[in-house]
Amino acid sequence: MKVAYCSKCGGPVEVRAVGDRSRDVCSLCETIFYENPLPAAGALILNEQREVLLVRRRFRPNKGMWCLPIGFAEKGETIRDAALRELKEETGLDGRIGRLIDADSWDSTFYGTDLLVVTFEVDKIGGSEEAGDDAEAVAYFPIDRLPPLAFPSNEKTVRLCADLHQDEWAIRDSFHNLETGSGAEMLSDSLVGFVSGHIDYVARLWLAEVRSSRTTTGYRHLDPDEVLSSGVDALALLGRWLEGDSTDERLKAHYRKLGARRQSQEIQLHEVLSALMLLKKRMWTYARSRGVWQSPVDTYRMMELQSRFAQFFDKAIFSTAKGYCDAGVTR
Numbered sequence: 001m002k003v004a005y006c007s008k009c010g011g012p013v014e015v016r017a018v019g020d021r022s023r024d025v026c027s028l029c030e031t032i033f034y035e036n037p038l039p040a041a042g043a044l045i046l047n048e049q050r051e052v053l054l055v056r057r058r059f060r061p062n063k064g065m066w067c068l069p070i071g072f073a074e075k076g077e078t079i080r081d082a083a084l085r086e087l088k089e090e091t092g093l094d095g096r097i098g099r100l101i102d103a104d105s106w107d108s109t110f111y112g113t114d115l116l117v118v119t120f121e122v123d124k125i126g127g128s129e130e131a132g133d134d135a136e137a138v139a140y141f142p143i144d145r146l147p148p149l150a151f152p153s154n155e156k157t158v159r160l161c162a163d164l165h166q167d168e169w170a171i172r173d174s175f176h177n178l179e180t181g182s183g184a185e186m187l188s189d190s191l192v193g194f195v196s197g198h199i200d201y202v203a204r205l206w207l208a209e210v211r212s213s214r215t216t217t218g219y220r221h222l223d224p225d226e227v228l229s230s231g232v233d234a235l236a237l238l239g240r241w242l243e244g245d246s247t248d249e250r251l252k253a254h255y256r257k258l259g260a261r262r263q264s265q266e267i268q269l270h271e272v273l274s275a276l277m278l279l280k281k282r283m284w285t286y287a288r289s290r291g292v293w294q295s296p297v298d299t300y301r302m303m304e305l306q307s308r309f310a311q312f313f314d315k316a317i318f319s320t321a322k323g324y325c326d327a328g329v330t331r
Contacts, residue, residue, distance in 0.1 A: 003033045035113065037105055041082035042070035042119035042154065044101060044161055045093070050143050050169065052158060055090045055135035061110040062150035068119065068157065069135070079118050087122060089133040094126035102160050104153040117153040121161060167297045178304060183244065187297065188304040194287060196239035203231035206282040215274040218267040230258065234279060238312050251312070252319040259323025269324050273317055280313040 003013045003024045011028030018025065024033040045053040054066040069090040073082035080097050087095050098121040105116045131138045141147065143162055149155050174187040207228045210216045219227055237254055240246035262272045284306055291302045 006031055037114035037116040038108075039073045039079060039082075040070055040115055040117045041073050041079050041086060042068045042117055042157065043083045043087040043095060043122040044068055044119055044157060045087070045091075045095065045122050045124055046143070046161070046165075047124075047140055049140070050165075051140035052143050052146060052161075053091060053093075053129070053138065053140055054146070054149075055131065056137040056139075057150055058134045058136040061108070065150035066139075066141075066147045067150035068154045070117065070119075070151070070154070071134075080120065083118070083120050083122065088127070090131070090135040091138050092127045092130035092132055093124050095122035096125050097121075098123050099164075101164070102153065102157045104156055106152055115153075117151070119153065119157040121164075167295065170297060171300045174300070174304060178307060186304060186308075187301045188308060191287065191291070191301060191305050192239070192242040194290065195235065195242060195283070198286065199232055199235040199239065202283055202286050203228055203235055205286070206231050206279050209282060210275050210278050213274070213278060216271045216278065218265075218271045219275060222265060222267070231279060234258075234276075234316070235283060238283070238309070241312055242308060248315060251315055255316045255319035256323030256326070259320035259325075260327035262320075263324045263327040269321060272320060272324060276313060276317055276320060280309060284309055 005011065006013055006026035006029060008031050009026060009029045011026045013024045013033065014027050015022050016025045017023075018032060023035075025031070026033075047053070053069070055069055056066050057063050069083075069087045071082065071086035071089070073079050077085065084095050084097065087093055101119050101121050103116070103118045105114050107113075108115045129138050129140075143158060146158060149158075170187060174185075176182075177184040177186050207224060210219050210227065210231075211224065233254070237246055237251060241251055259272065263269075287305060288302060291298070291305075293299055293302070
């Protein structure tokens with residue numbers, strides 16, 4: 001709003017160059033009238049389905065459009081308090097500030113000045129969703145399928161929020177797929193090809209260990225080429241199993257045969273199982289040494305791969321022991 005007269009002395013106000021800007025200045029007392037942006041506060045709430053809480057505006061500007069709960073901060077309240085108040089007034093929810101997502105500004109022709117919008121991610125702690133104040137409706141929308149939003153800062157804030165949650169959601173989804181065995185994509189899939197690409201090298205490391213370990217002394221009397229071949233076959237099967245190209249039934253059949261063969265070679269069962277554990281350890285140690293550990297997602301990816309190794313070798317150990325014992329009974 002254009003200032004015509006000074007609020008201090010009543011003198012006429014003129015435009016002068018002050019610093020690098022043109023400003024309103026009193027011609028009598030030299031008071032400078034600075035134009036500051038209007039502060040507004042917004043709240044972004046996500047539910048467990050990764051949906052964003054929006055309100056539909058009852059009044060101008062942008063009447064009828066959807067936006068985050070948002071409004072101007074009032075004198076005597078912090079910007080955080082303003083965000084929670086607007087949330088309560090427009091949606092009926094009580095909230096707790098989680099984190100600052102964004103501080104943005106733009107020139108509003110409707111208000112005739114710049115707006116400074118500070119938006120927080122807020123956790124719902126009470127209340128029930130009910131439109132109030134200047135909101136005519138309230139609803140949740142999937143974060144990746146939002147209606148056109150009323151304010152540019154809202155669009156930016158939602159994108160930033162999705163980026164902030166990207167790693168968390170990726171880990172959560174991958175963990176769910178691991179637990180359910182749904183066959184859906186997992187974060188550790190990007191490491192699966194590593195197994196198949198290093199089979200021969202890891203198998204040779206394992207051969208040296210299994211022929212020198214005090215827990216597998218019987219293996220020193222076996223043909224090293226045959227032992228190496230069994231290690232290569234085991235790691236190749238691991239790679240195919242991780243890639244989904246081999247079923248649990250094939251895994252079990254393979255290791256039952258291995259157990260029966262070791263029984264016929266008069267290798268003690270505890271040595272056979274120890275050899276498998278050494279193979280698991282050798283594969284994981286090598287994978288871990290080559291892994292990337294720069295972010296929580298990287299760390300989770302490696303831990304998930306370790307869990308998938310454990311699933312494979314648990315089945316392998318059981319089937320090997322079963323094949324070994326069954327062969328002993330039939331002899």
